[in-house]
Amino acid sequence: MKRFIVGVVTVSAAALVGCSGGTGDSVPTFEVDALWPMPLEYPTILGPVSGVTVAPDGNIIIVTRQDGFSSINEINSVTGTGQCCTPSQAVLEYRPDGSLVRQWGGPDMGYPWPVRPHGIGIDPDGNIWIGGGVAPPAGGRGGRGGRGGGRGGGGAAGPPPEPTFDTHILKFSRTGQHLMTIGEVGGTPDSHGTSFGGAAGFAFDAAANEVFVADGYANHRVAVLDVSTGELKRFWGAYGNPPDDAAMSPYSPGGAPAQQFGSVTCVEIVDDLVYVCDRENDRIQVFEKDGTFVTEGLVAPQTLGRGSVFDVAASPDGDFLYVADGMNERVHILDRDGLTFRTSFGVGGRYPSHFRELGSVATDAAGNVYTAEDGQGRRVQKFVNTGMGPVMMEHQGAVYPATALGETR
Amino acid sequence: MNGRRKVILVGGLFALFAVLGVAQARLDALVQTVQAPMFEVDPYWPKPIPNGWIYGTVIGVTVDAQDNVYIVHRGVTGDEANAEGDQPLAACCTSAPPVLQFDPEGNLVRAWGGPVESGEYVWPNSNHGLGIDQMGNVWIGGNGGGDSHVLKFTQDGQYLGTYGEPGQGRDSNSMTHFSQVADIEFDFEANEAYFADGYGNKRVAVVDIDSGDILRYWGAYGNRPMDNPTFEGNRTAGVGWSSEQYQEQQFRGPVHCAEPSNDGLVYVCDRQNNRVQVFQTDGTYVREGYFAPATLGDGATWDLTFSPDPEQTYFYLVDGKNARIRIINRQTMQEVSTLGTGGRYPGQFQAIHSIDSDSQGNLYVTETYEGRRLHKFVYMGVGNAARHQGAAWPTGR
Numbered sequence: 001m002k003r004f005i006v007g008v009v010t011v012s013a014a015a016l017v018g019c020s021g022g023t024g025d026s027v028p029t030f031e032v033d034a035l036w037p038m039p040l041e042y043p044t045i046l047g048p049v050s051g052v053t054v055a056p057d058g059n060i061i062i063v064t065r066q067d068g069f070s071s072i073n074e075i076n077s078v079t080g081t082g083q084c085c086t087p088s089q090a091v092l093e094y095r096p097d098g099s100l101v102r103q104w105g106g107p108d109m110g111y112p113w114p115v116r117p118h119g120i121g122i123d124p125d126g127n128i129w130i131g132g133g134v135a136p137p138a139g140g141r142g143g144r145g146g147r148g149g150g151r152g153g154g155g156a157a158g159p160p161p162e163p164t165f166d167t168h169i170l171k172f173s174r175t176g177q178h179l180m181t182i183g184e185v186g187g188t189p190d191s192h193g194t195s196f197g198g199a200a201g202f203a204f205d206a207a208a209n210e211v212f213v214a215d216g217y218a219n220h221r222v223a224v225l226d227v228s229t230g231e232l233k234r235f236w237g238a239y240g241n242p243p244d245d246a247a248m249s250p251y252s253p254g255g256a257p258a259q260q261f262g263s264v265t266c267v268e269i270v271d272d273l274v275y276v277c278d279r280e281n282d283r284i285q286v287f288e289k290d291g292t293f294v295t296e297g298l299v300a301p302q303t304l305g306r307g308s309v310f311d312v313a314a315s316p317d318g319d320f321l322y323v324a325d326g327m328n329e330r331v332h333i334l335d336r337d338g339l340t341f342r343t344s345f346g347v348g349g350r351y352p353s354h355f356r357e358l359g360s361v362a363t364d365a366a367g368n369v370y371t372a373e374d375g376q377g378r379r380v381q382k383f384v385n386t387g388m389g390p391v392m393m394e395h396q397g398a399v400y401p402a403t404a405l406g407e408t409r
Numbered sequence: 410m411n412g413r414r415k416v417i418l419v420g421g422l423f424a425l426f427a428v429l430g431v432a433q434a435r436l437d438a439l440v441q442t443v444q445a446p447m448f449e450v451d452p453y454w455p456k457p458i459p460n461g462w463i464y465g466t467v468i469g470v471t472v473d474a475q476d477n478v479y480i481v482h483r484g485v486t487g488d489e490a491n492a493e494g495d496q497p498l499a500a501c502c503t504s505a506p507p508v509l510q511f512d513p514e515g516n517l518v519r520a521w522g523g524p525v526e527s528g529e530y531v532w533p534n535s536n537h538g539l540g541i542d543q544m545g546n547v548w549i550g551g552n553g554g555g556d557s558h559v560l561k562f563t564q565d566g567q568y569l570g571t572y573g574e575p576g577q578g579r580d581s582n583s584m585t586h587f588s589q590v591a592d593i594e595f596d597f598e599a600n601e602a603y604f605a606d607g608y609g610n611k612r613v614a615v616v617d618i619d620s621g622d623i624l625r626y627w628g629a630y631g632n633r634p635m636d637n638p639t640f641e642g643n644r645t646a647g648v649g650w651s652s653e654q655y656q657e658q659q660f661r662g663p664v665h666c667a668e669p670s671n672d673g674l675v676y677v678c679d680r681q682n683n684r685v686q687v688f689q690t691d692g693t694y695v696r697e698g699y700f701a702p703a704t705l706g707d708g709a710t711w712d713l714t715f716s717p718d719p720e721q722t723y724f725y726l727v728d729g730k731n732a733r734i735r736i737i738n739r740q741t742m743q744e745v746s747t748l749g750t751g752g753r754y755p756g757q758f759q760a761i762h763s764i765d766s767d768s769q770g771n772l773y774v775t776e777t778y779e780g781r782r783l784h785k786f787v788y789m790g791v792g793n794a795a796r797h798q799g800a801a802w803p804t805g806r
Contacts, residue, residue, distance in 0.1 A: 034452035034755055039800040042750040043732065045757075073707050073760050073778060076730055080646040081705035084732040085751035305491060305498035327491060329501040348463045348489075348502035350753065350782045352452055356489070376779045378753045397457055404453030 026388035027333055027342045028315060028367060031401045034352035036382040037098035043077050043084035046092075048357070049372040049380050050133065051120035051201075054364045055174075059101060060094045062372055062380050063120040063130055066106055090117060091128065091176065096364070098382070104176030105130075111178040112185040114166040119266075119360075121202030123211060123227050126174050131199030132166025133217055165218065167195040171230070182230035189218035191243035194232050196223070201266040201311065203274070205289060212274060212289075214267040220245060220260050222267055222276055222291070236291035237261055238278065251281050253302050261285075265359075266311040270318050270336065277323075280307035284323070284339055297339025303327050313361045313369070322369055324361040329354070330395065331361060331371065331383075345383070345396040346371075352381065353398035445736050445746035445794040446716060446723055448772065448786040449803045452755035455515035455783060461492055462505035462520075467775035467783055469538040469592065469763050473545060473564070476513045476767040480775055480783050481522070481539045481549055483507065507536055508547065508566065513767070515785070521566030522549070530560055530568050531575040538763070540593035542602070542618055550590030552608040552663070557586040559593065559604065559621075572621030579609040581634035584623045587614060589663070592712065592763070596669040596690065603667040603675060611635065611660040613667045613677055613692070627692035629660045629679060644681070646705055652683040653702040666712045670721050670739070678726075681708035685726065685742070698742030704730050707760075714766045715739070725764055725772060732758045733797075734774065734786075748772075748786060748798045756784070756800030 037060075040046070047064040054060055066087050069075045076082030090105040090113070107113040114132025121129045168183035182196075189197030197218025204211050210233065213223040221243035223235040237243030238261045248258055262280030269275070273294060274287040282301045286294040300308040303325070311324040314336065321339070323332040329348035334341055346355050357375030364370070367385035383399065455478075458464075465483040472478050484490075484504030491499040508522035524532040533551020540548045546569060549560045557577035561569040573586040580588065588609025595602050601624065604614040612634040614626045628634030638659035642650050652661075666678035674695060675688045683702045687695040701709040711729045715721040723745070726735040732751035735744045749758050759780030765773050770788030786801060 035802050039750060039752065039754065039757065039802070042797065042799065045751045046753070070778065073730060076704075076706065079706075082709075082730040083701060083704075084730075300500070303499050304496075305488070308499075327499040327501070329499075347457060348461065349457075350464070350780065351457070352755070354457070400453050400457070405456060 027391055028320060029386045029389040030345055030369060030383040030399050031386050032353035032399055033382045033384050034400075035098075037094045037380065038100065040088060040100070043086050044088050045074075045085040046378050046380075047087050047090075048374040048376075048378055050116070050118045050359060050374050051130070052360045052362045052370050052372040052380055053120050053122050054362045054370065055093075055122050055126070058096045058364055060096070060362070060364070060370055060380065060382075061091065061120060061122065061128065062094075063091050063105075063117045064088060064378075065116055065118075065374070066090060067116060068375070091120070091130070091172075093174075094380075102175065105172070111170060112168060112181060114168075114170070116166060118166075118217075119199060119201040119214065121204065121211070122174075123171075123202075123204045124206035124209075125227070127179060128172045128174060128176075129202045129211065130170045130172070131196070131201070131213070131216065132168070133198045133200055134165040165189070166198055167218075169196060169199050169213065169230070180230055182225065189216075189245070191215075191219040191221045191235070191237070191245050198263075199223075200264065201268075201277075203267045203269040205269060208289070210289075212267045212269065214264045214277065216265075217263050218245075219243065220262070220264060222264065222274065222287070224289075234291060236287070238281075238285060240287065240291045240293040251304065251307065253282075253304075257281070257283075257296075262307065265309070268312050268314060270314045270321075275312050275314075275321070277309040277312055278307075279309050282308045284309055284312060284321070286339075295339070297334070299323050299332055299334070299339075299341065300325060300328055308332075310358065311360045313363045315363060316365055316367050322361050322363065324358050324371060326355070326358040326374070329356070329358055331358070331369065343391045343394060343396060345399045347397045349398075350377075351398065353383070353400060441796050442793040443745050443796055444791060446770070446791050447789040447794045448748055448798065448801050449789055450756035450801045451785045451787050452802075453515075454785040455511045455517070458505060458509070458517045458520075460505075461501055461503050463489065463502035464505060464509075464781045464783075466777040466781055467762070468536065468777055469549075470765050470773050470775045470783065471539050471541050471547075472765045472767045472773060473541045474543075474768075476769070477518065477564075478511045478513075478765075478767070478773050478783070479539060479541060479547060479564075480509050480511075481507055481536050482509070482775075482781070483536060507532075508539070508549070508562075510564065511783075519565055522562070530571055531558065532560070533558075537608075538590065538592035538605070540595060540602070542595050543597040548593045548602065550587075550593055550604070550607065552589040552591060556590070557588050557609070559587065559590055559616075570621065572616060579636050581606075581610040581612045581628070581636050582626075583610075590614075591663050591665045592667065594666075594668050599690070601690075603669055605664045605667040605678065608663040611638065611662050611664060613664065613675065613688070615690075625692060627688070629658055629682075629686060631688065631692045631694040632658055635659050644705060649703075650705070651702045652681075652704075653699040656697075657682055661708075665710070668713055668715070668724075670715055671719075672721070676713055676724065678710040678712060680710050683709040685710050685713065685737075687742075696742065698737070700726060700735055700737075700744065701728060701731050704728075706730055711761070712763045713737075714764045714772070717766055717768060717770045725766070727761050727764045727774060729758070729761045729777070732761065734761065734764065734772070746794045746796055746798060748801055749774075750799050752800075753780070754800065756786070756802060758784075 089103040118133025119131040167187040171180040187195035198216035201214035266277035356377035360372035510519040534553025537552040558573035760778035
């Protein structure tokens with residue numbers, strides 16, 4: 001019980017014990033590893049981390065943004081005002097021990113890098129897919145993290161003009177060789193067309209050679225493409241309806257369920273079912289691979305603003321779903337069967353197991369959880385699976401190692 | 410160069426690599442070690458705070474005689490304060506009260522401060538810096554508009570008094586008020602407080618601890634301070650400016666620290682001139698040191714604290730522009746090692762701002778801007794340290 005001896009937390013934690021479920025069934029338990037991954041060499045820093053995925057060999061791959069840095073005091077070795085810091089390249093691959101394998105990618109490298117890369121996936125051939133998250137001005141992400149600073153200038157020949165927002169998807173080899181651009185660069189988002197609208201996540205069906213795209217911030221659909229050609233094969237909206245890009249009324253807790261998606265920020269395939277994040281509507285919708293609606297579940301349904309369901313990952317056995325919630329700054333653990341809430345971990349802030357703009361989650365084969373923070377969080381964090389245990393608290397807060405909370409030094 | 414610095418070739422590079430746990434560290438950074446204080450970051454200190462509270466910019470830190478650690482921060486607004494207001498958007502987050510006290514184990518002990526409707530005192534528009542006197546009372550400055558005063562509280566937040574007059578403008582020769590005091594330190598033997606004064610004024614102000622009367626003040630090199638001095642150097646990126654070339658006769662400011670040592674000297678941070686000037690307690694100029702002298706923008710010399718040995722052999726200089734704590738030999742004013750690097754993980758800084766030491770030599774540092782943390786570095790003794798200790802993660806990692 002040492003974990004709970006955290007000053008005043010003791011009181012509130014005790015009051016919350018046993019609030020959840022009441023089934024007594026065990027759930028996965030976690031401890032943050034504050035010293036993962038290994039530090040980058042001075043003066044290199046990570047930008048906002050807008051996607052994380054785990055490769056079949058267990059390596060962890062993240063995509064980072066190279067916009068949003070403060071011109072006042074952050075990338076001073078770029079602006080010529082100081083010795084630190086310089087952004088890393090956009091994509092970083094880490095071994096399970098946290099050591100860096102390679103980094104690659106970014107603007108001005110001969111391919112149309114997204115204005116704001118968002119979402120990363122690895123396909124059955126081991127290739128890397130990257131989307132982009134800049135939506136039109138009315139897209140609901142206004143007012144956050146200015147751009148500018150950090151993007152290199154173009155050469156004399158002049159690169160193509162930057163797209164207004166991200167309507168394409170990029171495919172690379174594992175080592176960063178550009179393989180394919182899918183969708184029109186600088187196009188117009190259209191939930192019925194071949195231009196994407198801020199593609200935010202990917203899932204793969206190896207048998208069918210299909211990629212499922214969470215599309216996205218401007219579009220309001222799941223789009224299914226051929227992995228090899230990028231050809232658009234089918235798409236659907238909420239409840240399997242034809243998608244509609246018309247403006248929607250804001251989510252209201254307890255109101256009539258929206259018949260269209262808000263921001264579609266994730267797609268995951270577990271046991272041949274397709275799980276989709278409908279972020280502002282605080283819900284996960286579940287489909288057959290052909291788009292037939294199966295069921296849905298609400299997560300933290302009182303959440304307003306940007307919503308509660310940013311990203312989803314499954315435990316290796318498929319029994320649990322981990323929901324990254326960047327509005328409440330925690331990871332929800334759900335039973336996959338029934339989409340019922342069991343417990344959550346994490347809390348707002350800048351320390352280990354604290355989150356600022358939590359946006360992505362992934363799992364490895366050992367059941368460890370990796371989270372990525374966009375905006376001013378700018379970390380990938382590792383949560384070590386410490387086995388199954390009973391639900392002790394509805395909201396666990398920061399999951400520091402028990403030794404770290406009991407020891408003095 | 411520094412005569413005390415020992416450069417030792419290390420044969421077992423690979424072993425050192427593993428011991429330091431530094432990924433991709435440059436070979437040349439590891440070839441030499443130096444005799445210097447060594448540290449390890451404690452990634453789990455302080456412990457999480459309750460109530461969904463979150464830190465804003467952590468703009469001051471001080472340690473009391475019992476090694477309790479106090480910080481002052483500014484809270485959060487906008488989409489980081491989604492749990493605030495009559496109709497909160499989400500369960501996270503709510504600003505913690507501005508002053509937080511931690512015990513040596515990192516437990517939150519007290520939380521207090523902020524504006525009061527009663528009008529009993531004027532909380533600073535932008536609180537900045539705090540110090541704790543020998544009575545255990547907490548002094549707080551501010552660098553916002555009209556922050557021309559310093560507040561004094563008991564350590565549990567009971568208001569005791571106001572020094573200077575709130576709402577006044579810049580006057581570096583005023584005997585009645587300050588202008589945007591950045592930090593407060595004490596000479597207990599003389600019963601005097603030293604104000605780094607500050608963002609508005611361009612001076613060090615020495616104040617009687619009991620009465621708050623301004624006893625004396627001075628500017629750079631001990632000169633009479635000027636409110637709007639002109640400077641020789643063209644401080645612009647790309648023109649090769651170096652603060653060391655010009656020896657500017659006024660503080661460029663902000664005057665960001667004023668720290669009395671135990672041998673009768675006062676160390677003053679002239680942040681945007683990238684220098685520390687040393688004075689006798691009467692304001693007589695003694696010497697100066699420049700650090701990363703080409704640094705522009707916010708400057709390189711933000712705060713400092715002394716090593717706790719009787720000789721105060723070293724001082725630890727916070728450089729928030731270059732994301733390092735510089736370990737400086739106090740006699741030679743030369744850097745012997747550095748601690749920290751850029752980033753958002755333990756031992757990494759976004760904008761390191763303030764520093765203090767406890768009786769054991771452990772360091773506590775805070776970050777402003779988007780860093781917003783309080784870090785603890787555990788003192789590991791003086792020994793063969795890396796020239797750049799980096800994030801200083803515990804050995805074995």
